[in-house]
Amino acid sequence: MASVGKIARRTFLIGSAAIAGGVAFGAYMVNRPIANPLLEDLAEGEAAITPFVKITRDGVTLITPRADKGQGSYSIQAYLIAEELDMDPKDTIRDPGLPGPAYYNAEVMAEGSPLPAYDDSATAETIRSVLRVVPKLFALQMTGGSSTVPDMYEKLRHAGAVARETLKQAAANRTGTPRSALRTEDGHVITADGTAIAYTELAAEAAALEPITDVTLRDPKDWRYLGKPGLTRIDMEPKCTGAEKYGIDLAFDGMLFASICANPGIGGALERYDASAAETMPGVRKIMAVKAGNAGVAVIATNTWYAIQAVNAIDCTWVAPAYPASSAEIFDALEAAVDDPETLDHRQRDEGDVEAALAEGAVFEAQYRIPYLAHAPMEPMNAIVRVTDARVDIWTGTQIPLFIKTRAAAMSGMEAERVFVHVQPMGGSFGHKLEMTHVEQAVEIALSMKGTPIKLTWSREEDMTHDYPRPASVMHGRGKVKDGKVDTFDISVSQSAMAPGWFGRLSGLTIPGPDATITTGSWDQPFAIPNYRVTGYRAPDMVPVSSWRSVGASGNGFYHDTFLDELIHQAGADPLEERLRLCMHAPSRKVLETVGALSNWDGPSMGENRGRGVAFCMSFGVPTAQVIEVTNTELGIRLDKAYIVADIGRVLDPRNVEAQLFGGLIYALSHAINSELTYEDYGPVQTNYHAYEGLRLYQTPQIEVQVLEEMPGIRGVGEPGVPPAAPALGNAIFAATGQRIREMPFNKHIDFV
Amino acid sequence: MRLTVNGTEHEVDVEPDMPLLWVLRDELNITGPKYGCGIAQCGACTVHVDGLAVRACQLAVGDLADGAVTTIEGLAQPDSLHVVQQAWIDHQVAQCGYCQSGQIMQAAAFLDLNPEPTDEEIDAAMSAILCRCGTYPRIRAAVHAAAAKLQEG
Ligand code: FES
Ligand code: FES
Numbered sequence: 001m002a003s004v005g006k007i008a009r010r011t012f013l014i015g016s017a018a019i020a021g022g023v024a025f026g027a028y029m030v031n032r033p034i035a036n037p038l039l040e041d042l043a044e045g046e047a048a049i050t051p052f053v054k055i056t057r058d059g060v061t062l063i064t065p066r067a068d069k070g071q072g073s074y075s076i077q078a079y080l081i082a083e084e085l086d087m088d089p090k091d092t093i094r095d096p097g098l099p100g101p102a103y104y105n106a107e108v109m110a111e112g113s114p115l116p117a118y119d120d121s122a123t124a125e126t127i128r129s130v131l132r133v134v135p136k137l138f139a140l141q142m143t144g145g146s147s148t149v150p151d152m153y154e155k156l157r158h159a160g161a162v163a164r165e166t167l168k169q170a171a172a173n174r175t176g177t178p179r180s181a182l183r184t185e186d187g188h189v190i191t192a193d194g195t196a197i198a199y200t201e202l203a204a205e206a207a208a209l210e211p212i213t214d215v216t217l218r219d220p221k222d223w224r225y226l227g228k229p230g231l232t233r234i235d236m237e238p239k240c241t242g243a244e245k246y247g248i249d250l251a252f253d254g255m256l257f258a259s260i261c262a263n264p265g266i267g268g269a270l271e272r273y274d275a276s277a278a279e280t281m282p283g284v285r286k287i288m289a290v291k292a293g294n295a296g297v298a299v300i301a302t303n304t305w306y307a308i309q310a311v312n313a314i315d316c317t318w319v320a321p322a323y324p325a326s327s328a329e330i331f332d333a334l335e336a337a338v339d340d341p342e343t344l345d346h347r348q349r350d351e352g353d354v355e356a357a358l359a360e361g362a363v364f365e366a367q368y369r370i371p372y373l374a375h376a377p378m379e380p381m382n383a384i385v386r387v388t389d390a391r392v393d394i395w396t397g398t399q400i401p402l403f404i405k406t407r408a409a410a411m412s413g414m415e416a417e418r419v420f421v422h423v424q425p426m427g428g429s430f431g432h433k434l435e436m437t438h439v440e441q442a443v444e445i446a447l448s449m450k451g452t453p454i455k456l457t458w459s460r461e462e463d464m465t466h467d468y469p470r471p472a473s474v475m476h477g478r479g480k481v482k483d484g485k486v487d488t489f490d491i492s493v494s495q496s497a498m499a500p501g502w503f504g505r506l507s508g509l510t511i512p513g514p515d516a517t518i519t520t521g522s523w524d525q526p527f528a529i530p531n532y533r534v535t536g537y538r539a540p541d542m543v544p545v546s547s548w549r550s551v552g553a554s555g556n557g558f559y560h561d562t563f564l565d566e567l568i569h570q571a572g573a574d575p576l577e578e579r580l581r582l583c584m585h586a587p588s589r590k591v592l593e594t595v596g597a598l599s600n601w602d603g604p605s606m607g608e609n610r611g612r613g614v615a616f617c618m619s620f621g622v623p624t625a626q627v628i629e630v631t632n633t634e635l636g637i638r639l640d641k642a643y644i645v646a647d648i649g650r651v652l653d654p655r656n657v658e659a660q661l662f663g664g665l666i667y668a669l670s671h672a673i674n675s676e677l678t679y680e681d682y683g684p685v686q687t688n689y690h691a692y693e694g695l696r697l698y699q700t701p702q703i704e705v706q707v708l709e710e711m712p713g714i715r716g717v718g719e720p721g722v723p724p725a726a727p728a729l730g731n732a733i734f735a736a737t738g739q740r741i742r743e744m745p746f747n748k749h750i751d752f753v
Numbered sequence: 754m755r756l757t758v759n760g761t762e763h764e765v766d767v768e769p770d771m772p773l774l775w776v777l778r779d780e781l782n783i784t785g786p787k788y789g790c791g792i793a794q795c796g797a798c799t800v801h802v803d804g805l806a807v808r809a810c811q812l813a814v815g816d817l818a819d820g821a822v823t824t825i826e827g828l829a830q831p832d833s834l835h836v837v838q839q840a841w842i843d844h845q846v847a848q849c850g851y852c853q854s855g856q857i858m859q860a861a862a863f864l865d866l867n868p869e870p871t872d873e874e875i876d877a878a879m880s881a882i883l884c885r886c887g888t889y890p891r892i893r894a895a896v897h898a899a900a901a902k903l904q905e906g
Contacts, residue, residue, distance in 0.1 A: 304775060689792075704891075
């Protein structure tokens with residue numbers, strides 16, 4: 001196995017995937033080290049010891065390639081490097097870097113694993129390690145799937161350590177002392193006699209050295225930043241002073257402002273348009289039809305507001321897209337597909353004998369549905385593009401910079417090396433910025449106005465109507481109880497496929513095989529029920545859909561846990577006790593026990609008109625339980641308290657973890673209570689926040705969060721707070737009122753304060 | 754047309770019905786106030802006009818008259834942050850941060866008028882500003898902390 005060790009060392013910097021999984025793969029591409037992109041444009045005297053650390057005479061730059069959409073990824077990536085580099089990240093320059101293969105995300109496909117996350121057997125780990133290699137082969141530089149921390153945890157600390165040791169070697173050479181006699185502190189190498197040499201002073205000498213890659217990572221008990229309760233986000237102050245610049249805030253000399261109206265029927269063409277009224281409006285410079293992305297008409301003006309006003313004055317005639325026109329027709333198609341053997345997509349869970357169990361005696365049945373949902377982050381889609389004969393530059397907040405680079409190269413006929421994607425901080429995403437229609441439109445406009453930077457901003461209305469929403473779906477459940485226990489649990493979910501359409505839009509490639517997202521969050525739960533089956537059915541492609549915070553689990557967590565709650569009540573058991581009895585995964589049981597203790601659980605009833613609900617969902621490898629307490633008042637349901645317990649393995653930034661968990665709960669409740677996209681005439685009826693209400697402060701319950709660290713490894717936490725919230729609320733409403741709600745949003749069935 | 758923003762006078766050549774928000778952002782490159790909805794629903798564009806919290810997407814620049822505009826960029830003193838900003842940092846409120854200029858401007862104007870607010874008053878005043886990331890629990894805590902600080906003097 002000597003070769004494994006050697007390959008390991010050689011590839012660790014960028015190919016740590018092979019090591020993290022404990023397997024070194026023989027394939028050439030897999031083990032071939034990927035070139036360090038920072039080496040390409042270094043000036044004399046600058047060192048880029050790894051793809052993540054660049055040192056010049058003027059400063060130390062930390063490259064944080066995973067995009068920040070609010071979840072704190074820039075901050076935690078900087079701390080991961082800084083912990084080993086011995087430098088306060090606040091004293092460094094942070095840069096997301098230009099997208100390149102060295103920054104591929106090994107963990108992003110983990111949630112698509114055919115093994116449930118609670119399975120930590122050797123086979124499961126081997127399969128996961130294979131899944132880590134695929135993104136490398138495709139150079140999948142992507143932010144998503146709560147994967148930033150798991151993917152970067154080793155890579156970035158290792159990069160910091162390599163940089164530190166190489167700088168020490170440079171100092172050792174200079175001073176003629178062995179490297180082992182030197183130490184580092186706050187951006188300096190300290191020699192035996194106490195002299196401090198700044199890293200920046202050593203840049204030129206370090207650049208001439210082979211990086212020292214034989215390093216040992218520090219024991220977490222020696223950490224100075226990571227895991228400390230007082231750790232603060234490095235982007236906090238600029239976000240509180242207005243200094244933070246998002247993509248939508250950038251400006252360049254000579255820039256013009258564009259807005260667009262595209263066919264609300266996504267994929268449908270533009271038949272004709274009449275812009276005569278718009279042409280003479282103030283500030284308008286140009287009006288043009290756009291074909292890329294979604295077909296539409298763009299106005300280029302001297303101010304975004306002029307552009308939006310002129311867009312609104314254009315009369316467009318659209319060609320219908322290839323999907324049903326209304327929500328009614330769409331739900332008919334979803335209902336038709338469920339339990340139809342012809343549309344069977346996958347059945348990853350089938351234990352006991354469900355058919356036999358359901359063949360005799362009384363069967364409990366229930367039908368559920370969830371709507372399409374917009375992501376609706378606060379910052380609407382925007383991109384700045386400048387095309388010249390020499391290059392294409394794109395400034396935008398995005399989770400998928402490499403797909404954008406490839407597409408812009410194809411559109412412009414420019415080599416990919418001449419396309420530069422400058423990733424900007426995002427004002428939220430929730431999965432919205434895993435798409436690039438707006439960038440394609442901006443590139444097409446900029447190609448027709450070479451030399452002029454074009455900032456395309458979607459109006460909120462355009463953003464809502466051209467989102468690729470969370471899929472709508474329906475679920476049919478059947479179950480039985482026996483001797484006061486849940487005995488048979490069988491659910492069938494029907495949904496249009498999500499992943500293939502999305503990947504096809506971005507890459508032009510097709511993904512064969514089943515679409516796991518139809519049942520992620522339901523088939524993979526850590527429960528042992530005697531007869532237990534989860535089946536996914538594939539409805540026809542309809543409105544093109546995409547990933548929405550927590551992806552499949554956003555709806556399947558609701559289906560699985562609510563239906564389980566129904567059966568538990570049928571059995572006459574206590575909702576928390578019975579979940580604990582059925583749960584066969586120790587960390588998940590601990591999570592449930594802890595939420596019980598935190599909420600002083602003593603049954604679902606809390607007196608007249610009051611009730612509490614518990615819900616559990618394991619998503620992205622994180623077992624998460626929530627309890628919500630409600631009161632049924634004369635004005636409607638009031639949310640009093642919420643409790644969240646999650647086990648994410650090792651916690652790196654405690655305050656941000658807490659914020660992500662309660663933020664996930666609030667995001668989920670916003671939609672569980674208030675929001676849906678309904679379709680008429682091929683487009684959504686809800687076009688702005690007045691019709692798509694998020695939770696407001698006055699509706700937000702008091703929230704308590706407790707985080708456990710018993711799971712092995714380390715997990716991301718941007719998404720796992722979402723799935724249990726809707727079922728916990730629904731279960732609480734049942735406890736308080738006896739009314740079971742099986743469709744989101746709940747305000748279609750009950751009033752809220 | 755003339756307007757005063759953060760103590761500096763500017764001359765702009767725009768239609769009088771252009772909302773103040775777009776004058777600030779696209780004409781003056783003052784980008785702290787954000788565009789979120791354009792219809793007074795989200796509050797991301799909130800600025801102060803003569804000390805009152807105003808949705809800049811709703812105020813035509815021609816109607817500003819002599820009103821002095823303060824944006825988040827002009828809230829702090831030269832050598833110290835505003836009490837509300839400091840409370841926001843202490844409580845690590847922001848996630849994506851896109852709504853936070855509006856949240857902070859709303860909170861600052863509100864505490865100016867009502868330095869000893871009750872929970873209900875805080876809930877009511879701050880519910881005008883939407884946060885899609887769900888930072889509300891810390892907004893609540895930070896407004897309380899800022900109010901306490903202001904009372905200390
Ligand atoms: S942009 Fe002004 S309230 Fe939303
Ligand atoms: S912090 Fe992201 S919208 Fe409020």
